[in-house]
Amino acid sequence: MxxxxxxxxxxxxxxxxxxxxxxxxxxxxxxxxxxxxxxxxxxxxxxxxxxxxxxxxxxxxxxxxxxxxxxxxxxxxxxxxxxxxxxxSVEWARHFAADPVRERREKLAACPGLPSDVVDTLAADPDVQVVAELAYWTTPDNAARLAAHPHAEVRRAVAGNEATPAATLAALVTGDGLPPARHCLVCDRGETPLVHDPRRPRLDGDLPSGASCDGSHESTVQGLLLAALGNPATPVEAVLGCADHPSVLVRRTLAARPDLPRQVSVRLAADPDPGVRAALAENPATDKALIHTLADDPDPEVRRGLARHPRVPLTVLTVLARTTRTGHTPLPRVTTASPVEVDQLARSPEPTTRMLVALRRDLPPETRDRLADDPDAKVAKAVAPHPGLTETRLRAMVDRHGVHVLAGVAANPDASPALLEDLVRHVPAPQRMLREVARHDSATAPALLACLTDRRARLMAAGHPALPPPVIADLLTDTDWQVVEAAAANPSLPPAVTAALLALPHRG
Incomplete structure (x- = not known):
């Protein structure tokens, strides 16, 4: 109930x-x-x-x-x-700054526009997590002040605050001009050296796996470095030395920075870790010469990253498409292709190239229709959900390619009620097609009834307003609680059923 x-x-x-x-x-x-x-x-x-x-x-x-x-x-x-x-109310802020519940003080610390006296109270809070939360959200002046906090956790939070002044971020990375941190969450727990077993996700509720301290607060310092690397306000000059950092995660984060100088990019292009090279390959800062170098990388993760580069030459992208899975969403370079380039891609002799442009949903009508008539199933499948395709053309796609395009045709917003009813009668009826029909605005009662045979499509159909009201009522006793909730939320649930349900005595 x-x-x-x-x-x-x-x-x-x-x-x-x-x-x-x-x-x-x-x-x-x-x-x-x-x-x-x-x-x-x-x-x-x-x-x-x-x-x-x-x-x-x-x-x-x-x-x-x-x-x-x-x-x-x-x-x-x-x-x-x-x-x-x-x-x-400002008075509320002053009240919560002294609240005995730490979580409330922590939530307050993230609030904008706090009065200076409240900020001062929170900055002196005995719980470092409260101070760290303040450090992450506070204003530039306060962030600069908290950068010298004796606890490394607070400094890490300052490093992630995009309002922190650039000079302060550089100092946090290099340590220049700042006194050494005296504490971290790890050494707060006991004598050093202390290493948290990576097999245990948390220690005392707030230490991540692998957290360690030998007196230098190394895991927190690395977290600070990662926060600074990911902060666009951090001057790139302060982090260039990270290209040789022993941590793969640090080098990957550096490789993704869009302000990376070329000499550092060249060094990272030869990094032994494919994740570093993949991040570099996708980075808009990576120039054409390095793009051609990375296009020959033996690792598919690197080539996939390169395919997502916003300015990868189309000649390189078409070669990549032959050997690399690029996903089912339009790639950035294809999305920004000019009308002339779109036409060239659509007329390519390579089906994989035509498929890349077929994934767009803003194609000129003549290009869209040409791709819908494509003899290659993967091209037709990619363009099938494109708005504007006529019912005649959608049916021709089904006749030509059968099961390969059924889900795409069912996802087309212009698919007619009659077409959707015909699709669910197809043998075999792919599960993905049934799910697309079940969520389609034009789905009719007969089409939705056919969708009830698939577990996930049944869930979607249960909430569709075109499902017959008696069927919706029957689904209130379904064995799947998600289906029950979807049916109860259906606006086509018979009013008499709704009234009867609400009239029942509630048993907590």
Whole structure:
């Protein structure tokens, strides 16, 4: 029964009175789902917030409650959500800065626009996690101040803050001008050297696997370096030495920086780790000469990365497509191809090249239709979901290529109800095709009934408003709870069934 109520809570066909009835019987899960309803009035939102703490937080985050609606003593998490939106009271901030619950102080530390006295209180908090949270979100001046904090965890947070001044980020990487850190989360736990067993995901709740400290706070320092490398505000000159860092993860992060100088790119192109070379291959900073070098890389991960480079020459990309799986989404270089280039790709004698451009969904009509008539199944499959294809052409694709294009045709937004009904009668009927039909806006009752035979398609069909109401009602007793929820959320659920369900006594 609970899953029925969970589905009903998001059913858009419920009347205001029925929403109120659900509110009166709501547990936290039902209340949370009710909080997401677009038709929830302000009075209902206030009543729901009083009923459920989790819902109060959601409603506050979405701006559906004001500071006048919230008592911070009764709903502290919702008050913090309003502070996070910048609409809470300054006095609330001062109150939470001294809250005995660490998690609340930590949430406060991430809020924008905090008054200076609150920032000072949080910066001196006895719990380093609170200070680190402040360091990650605070203003440039405060970040620069916290960069000299004695705890390495706070410094790591400063390194990840994009508001941190460039000079401060450089100092964190090099250590110049900063006193050495005296603590880290690892040595806080006991005598050094201490290494956390990588087979255990967490130690004391907050140490990642592999965390270690021999007195130099090495794992936290490496985390600081990774944060700085990933921070676009960090001057690239400060991190160039990382090209020879012993950590593969550090070198991979460096290789992805879009401001990488060529001499460093050349060095990374010869890195023994294919992940480093793959990151470099995808990097927009990688120039044409290096692109040609990486195109001959023996590792497919590198070639896949190169295929995603936004400026890879089309001549290189077409060669890559013959030997490398490039996925089912348009590649950046193909997406930005000029009309002339699109036409050239579509007329290529290589089916893999034609397939690359067939994945676009903004092709000129003549190009789209030519690719739909392509004799190669993988090209036709790629273009099949393209809007604008006529029913005649879609049916011709099915006749020509059969099972290979069924899912793509079913995904076409212009597929007619009659065509979808014919597709589900195909033998064999691929599961992916049934799932595309089940989510299609034009799917009819006969087509959706056929989709009920597949487990995942059944879930999608259960929520489709074209499914016959009696079938929707029957699905309320399905063995799959997800199907039950989808059916209960279906706006075509018979009103009498909805009324009867809400009239039943609620058994918590």
């Amino acid at each position: 609970h899953h029925v109520l969970y589905g009903l809570a998001v059913n858009p066909a419920l009347s205001p009175g029925q929403v109120g009835r659900l509110m009166s019987m709501a547990d936290e899960e039902i209340a949370t789902r009710l909080a997401g309803r677009a038709d929830l009035g302000h009075e209902q939102a206030v009543a729901l917030a009083a009923h459920s703490a989790d819902s109060a937080v959601l409603l506050a985050h979405e701006g559906r409650l004001t500071s006048a609606d919230i008592d911070p003593g009764h709903r502290p998490e919702a008050a913090l959500a309003l502070l996070d939106r910048g609409t809470g």
